[in-house]
Amino acid sequence: MLHISNLHVSVDDNSILKGLNLDVKAGEVHAIMGPNGSGKSTLANVLAGNESYIVTAGEVQFKGQDLLSLAVDERACEGLFLAFQYPTEIPGVSNIQFLKTAVNSKRKYHQLDELDTIDFLQQVKAKLAQVGMDESLIYRAVNEGFSGGEKKHNEILQLLVLEPSLAILDETDSGLDIDALKVVAEGVNSFRNQERAIIVVTHYQRLLNFIQPDFVHIMMDGKLVRTGGPELALMLEEKGYGDWVTG
Numbered sequence: 001m002l003h004i005s006n007l008h009v010s011v012d013d014n015s016i017l018k019g020l021n022l023d024v025k026a027g028e029v030h031a032i033m034g035p036n037g038s039g040k041s042t043l044a045n046v047l048a049g050n051e052s053y054i055v056t057a058g059e060v061q062f063k064g065q066d067l068l069s070l071a072v073d074e075r076a077c078e079g080l081f082l083a084f085q086y087p088t089e090i091p092g093v094s095n096i097q098f099l100k101t102a103v104n105s106k107r108k109y110h111q112l113d114e115l116d117t118i119d120f121l122q123q124v125k126a127k128l129a130q131v132g133m134d135e136s137l138i139y140r141a142v143n144e145g146f147s148g149g150e151k152k153h154n155e156i157l158q159l160l161v162l163e164p165s166l167a168i169l170d171e172t173d174s175g176l177d178i179d180a181l182k183v184v185a186e187g188v189n190s191f192r193n194q195e196r197a198i199i200v201v202t203h204y205q206r207l208l209n210f211i212q213p214d215f216v217h218i219m220m221d222g223k224l225v226r227t228g229g230p231e232l233a234l235m236l237e238e239k240g241y242g243d244w245v246t247g
């Protein structure tokens with residue numbers, strides 16, 4: 001699904017990612033943890049195709065293609081999805097319109113017909129219920145005036161509606177209370193299957209009580225310095241990011 005090798009990334013001439021390697025197969029859930037400033041969001045941004053982030057070395061393959069040569073919209077159409085730490089507000093565009101446009105442009109890319117509006121609305125409503133979101137939120141401008149929790153729920157709604165093959169969730173858990181966290185985790189768990197992969201980026205262990213990862217990676221200073229199973233996250237909770245991580 002995803003193969004990252006020796007990835008080096010700079011922002012404004014500052015080197016942020018310094019030789020990152022990661023392999024993710026279909027069906028797997030990977031968690032990336034690490035202290036603030038270690039480069040987790042930089043990785044998410046570079047995979048999404050944010051042009052402020054310059055790849056200075058290395059390669060990224062997504063489903064056998066050179067991801068870095070694909071345009072942002074092509075990445076999405078090929079099945080890459082990113083939920084950002086700070087979801088963007090889009091004034092003037094209703095949430096339902098946004099979802100419909102996104103789904104239809106993906107369908108067009110794969111030479112499929114546009115979805116019927118009524119069918120689409122039914123599908124979205126079913127998923128709203130699953131995410132525990134109020135229906136009124138789909139008629140409002142995307143994320144505009146949404147609370148922190150509503151924005152995070154909205155990211156999960158997008159995930160369930162768009163059905164990507166690889167979902168990267170950047171700190172989708174930050175700022176959520178325990179009930180909201182469970183709802184988000186249930187959404188992600190229902191998305192999980194053998195054809196899809198998920199990368200969960202998180203600063204805290206608690207989300208991983210609800211989304212059980214197959215692998216946990218620790219990022220420090222622009223590299224994945226340690227990989228293990230869920231027990232690694234528990235060790236981190238107990239010991240912090242000390243010498244044991246690198247040593």
Ligand code: ADP
Pocket residue numbers: 011012016034035036037038039040041042043052
């Ligand atoms: P994390 O998500 O692990 O907290 P980030 O990837 O957000 O870390 O940041 C890693 C480092 O890169 C930080 O030192 C941060 O200041 C820097 N950085 C990230 N994005 C930018 C940017 N757009 N402009 C300048 N510096 C940036």
Ligand code: MG
Pocket residue numbers: 036037041
């Ligand atoms: Mg951060």
Ligand code: MG
Pocket residue numbers: 040041042085170171
């Ligand atoms: Mg971050």
